Amino acid sequence: MPTFRSECILNASAEALFEFHNNPANLMKVMPPTSRLVELRADESAVEGGVIELRMRELGIVPMRWKCRWKRVEPPHLLVDEMVEGPFQSFVHHHRFESMDKMRTRMVDEIYYTMRGGWLGHLFSITFFRIYLTMMFAWRKRRMRQLFNEG
Numbered sequence: 001m002p003t004f005r006s007e008c009i010l011n012a013s014a015e016a017l018f019e020f021h022n023n024p025a026n027l028m029k030v031m032p033p034t035s036r037l038v039e040l041r042a043d044e045s046a047v048e049g050g051v052i053e054l055r056m057r058e059l060g061i062v063p064m065r066w067k068c069r070w071k072r073v074e075p076p077h078l079l080v081d082e083m084v085e086g087p088f089q090s091f092v093h094h095h096r097f098e099s100m101d102k103m104r105t106r107m108v109d110e111i112y113y114t115m116r117g118g119w120l121g122h123l124f125s126i127t128f129f130r131i132y133l134t135m136m137f138a139w140r141k142r143r144m145r146q147l148f149n150e151g
Contacts, residue, residue: 001090002126004111006137012103014097018076020147021047021095027054031148032139034059046070046079047063068093087115107144109137 020026024042031037047070052095055067067085072078076097095145096108115122115129138140 001112001114002130004100004113004130004133004137006133006141007106007108008141008144009100009106010144010148011103012045012105013076013103015076015098016085016104016108016148017097019081021097022075024052030140030143034137035136036060045131046073047080048073051084052081087116089116118133 014045022045024040024044024046026090027040028037036057037054038057040053042052043050050066052066052070053068054064054068056064056066060062064083064087066083066087068081068091070079071092072080074141077099078097081093081095090110094108094110094112095108096106098106098108100106111133132149
């Protein structure tokens with residue numbers, strides 16, 4: 001199963017970063033400009049078994065629907081969401097917040113995914129989708145640094 005990993009160190013406590021990610025409305029603050037959120041339905045905070053539904057447009061034209069559920073919620077260090085309906089065969093996103101000291105935290109995102117479409121889907125995942133994830137998480141790191149290191 002392909003895996004993608006991104007990490008950065010932020011000047012914030014694990015609790016602050018957990019709370020930010022715990023609120024689905026904050027997703028709009030870290031989405032790249034290539035993505036447009038059309039509709040978001042979710043509880044106000046993450047609870048195990050809770051559902052998040054997204055309708056969005058990628059690159060302004062590609063409609064996407066996601067339905068995910070919170071698989072694990074362990075404040076303030078771990079959030080795991082899992083796609084139950086959407087564009088992938090499987091997609092699990094681990095958000096980890098590792099305290100380094102009182103005001104510095106390593107934020108780690110790990111995504112485990114399987115594309116649909118057999119060998120063609122696999123080829124897409126190891127080329128274009130990997131590039132897309134790299135660009136998307138570079139944007140997210142930049143936004144998180146703006147929100148927590150400079151804000």
